[in-house]
Amino acid sequence: GWWVYLAAYAIFIGIHLSGVGEALKVMFVITAIALVGLVVFAVAAIPHFDSTNLTDIAVTDAAGASALLPFGLLGIWAAIPFAIWFFLAIEGVPLAAEETAEPERNVPKGIIAGMAVLLVTCVTVLVLTTGAGGAAAMSESGNPLVEALGDSGWAKVVNYIGLAGLIASFFSIIYAYSRQLFALSRAGYLPTVLSVTNSRKAPTLALIVPGVIGFLLSLIGQGALLLNMAVFGAALRYVLMMVSHIVLRRREPDMPRPYRTPGGVVTTGFALVIAVLAVIATFLVDSVAALCCLVVFAAFMAYFGIYSRHHLVANSPDEEFAALAAAEGELK
Numbered sequence: 075g076w077w078v079y080l081a082a083y084a085i086f087i088g089i090h091l092s093g094v095g096e097a098l099k100v101m102f103v104i105t106a107i108a109l110v111g112l113v114v115f116a117v118a119a120i121p122h123f124d125s126t127n128l129t130d131i132a133v134t135d136a137a138g139a140s141a142l143l144p145f146g147l148l149g150i151w152a153a154i155p156f157a158i159w160f161f162l163a164i165e166g167v168p169l170a171a172e173e174t175a176e177p178e179r180n181v182p183k184g185i186i187a188g189m190a191v192l193l194v195t196c197v198t199v200l201v202l203t204t205g206a207g208g209a210a211a212m213s214e215s216g217n218p219l220v221e222a223l224g225d226s227g228w229a230k231v232v233n234y235i236g237l238a239g240l241i242a243s244f245f246s247i248i249y250a251y252s253r254q255l256f257a258l259s260r261a262g263y264l265p266t267v268l269s270v271t272n273s274r275k276a277p278t279l280a281l282i283v284p285g286v287i288g289f290l291l292s293l294i295g296q297g298a299l300l301l302n303m304a305v306f307g308a309a310l311r312y313v314l315m316m317v318s319h320i321v322l323r324r325r326e327p328d329m330p331r332p333y334r335t336p337g338g339v340v341t342t343g344f345a346l347v348i349a350v351l352a353v354i355a356t357f358l359v360d361s362v363a364a365l366c367c368l369v370v371f372a373a374f375m376a377y378f379g380i381y382s383r384h385h386l387v388a389n390s391p392d393e394e395f396a397a398l399a400a401a402e403g404e405l406k
Contacts, residue, residue, distance in 0.1 A: 079292045086245055087285045090252065093274035094173050097249060105242045109195070111235030115219050116198050118228035122206035131210045154348075154355040155305040160196040162308055163243075164188055165315065166250035169257075178332035248281065255280040262386035263378060302356065302363035303370075309352035310371070316346035 090097045129141045136146030143149060167185045171177040174184075199219065204212055207222030215221045219236060223229035256277040259268035268280045291300060319342045322329065335341055356364045 076293055079289055082244070083285045083289045086241075086248055087281050089245075090248055090281050091272060091274065091276050091278065093276055094170075094249075097245075097276075098170075101242065101245045101249070104238050104245060107235060108239035108242045109191075111232055111238060112195050112199065114228065114235060115223070115232045116202055118223055118226065118232065119202040119206040122223065123202060124205060127205050127208040128201075130208050131213065148358070151351065151355050152358045154352045155302065155309070155359050158305050158308060158352060159301075160200075161189070161192050162305070163247060163250055164192060165308075165311070166246065166253075169250055169253035182333040248285070251284050252277050252281045255284065260387065263382050266387065299360065299363050299366070302360040303367045306353065306356040306364045306367040307371075309349055309356060310367070312349035313346065313353060316342050316349055320346070 089100055129144075131144040133139050133141060133144045134146065136148055139146040139149075145152070164185065167188060168181055170184075171181050174180050203218050203222045207215070207218060212218045212222060217233070217236075220229045220233045223232060255264060256269050256271075258264045259266055259277075259280065268283065269277060270279065272278045319335070320339050323339050323342075353364075
């Protein structure tokens with residue numbers, strides 16, 4: 075019921091309002107519990123693993139279809155938005171840069187460690203869930219890890235521990251959206267009231283306002299639509315991040331870079347192609363979600379064009395950097 079959603083938002087936003095240190099300690103504990111749940115699942119699923127289950131989906135007449143790829147080449151493309159969920163929001167790690175000791179060293183370490191953990195758990199869950207429960211059955215499942223284990227006692231254990239995984243995702247997204255809104259507000263791109271912090275240095279309204287919006291959206295009962303909107307927004311964000319990286323490398327080649335992307339713009343260019351394909355793939359999966367997300371983006375762009383670009387905060391870190399870059403350009 076709605077009171078469960080309300081309680082969840084109130085409790086977790088309340089923890090974030092108590093300060094970043096307290097919030098991240100709780101997040102760490104919840105994430106650790108979720109990882110234990112994945113280990114328990116892996117141990118329980120191995121005895122049920124059958125390699126024939128990996129390819130038990132009937133082959134269609136799609137182009138390039140085979141036992142390994144029953145929906146053909148288009149099926150690979152359409153699966154990208156679902157694959158993104160294994161890694162969604164890892165790019166939120168840099169949002170903690172201002173609250174991190176020695177961010178130039180520790181933020182890259184955090185991202186790399188996070189990617190490594192996600193890669194291992196991604197492969198483990200994908201292979202064992204499909205091998206234990208069957209690709210056809212799991213493709214229709216709303217709770218695949220539990221259903222892959224059948225009616226065993228392990229399934230109940232994984233079901234309850236798995237709640238920690240949902241909570242960890244929810245908790246980390248609250249942190250990410252609040253810091254993103256804080257940064258945009260501080261620079262004047264959004265109303266500056268969103269960057270006002272409380273006595274614990276937490277951005278109060280940047281936490282509460284999106285929480286209220288999220289709670290109201292949860293009442294419409296369109297979970298799949300909201301999830302696909304999140305994937306489309308993430309994929310579009312990846313495109314913008316890759317483009318920004320390439321532009322910065324070309325326009326600011328002498329900028330201090332404590333951490334440099336392996337492969338430089340070549341790596342980023344490859345990631346840009348994948349991100350563009352992911353954006354297009356979202357339309358294949360749920361065109362309504364993609365269009366809804368585009369409407370939201372258009373509304374924010376209109377707000378920027380009509381109002382916020384005339385009210386940017388001149389002394390924000392973002393604008394100071396832009397002003398410094400312009401001054402250096404004039405000197406050259």
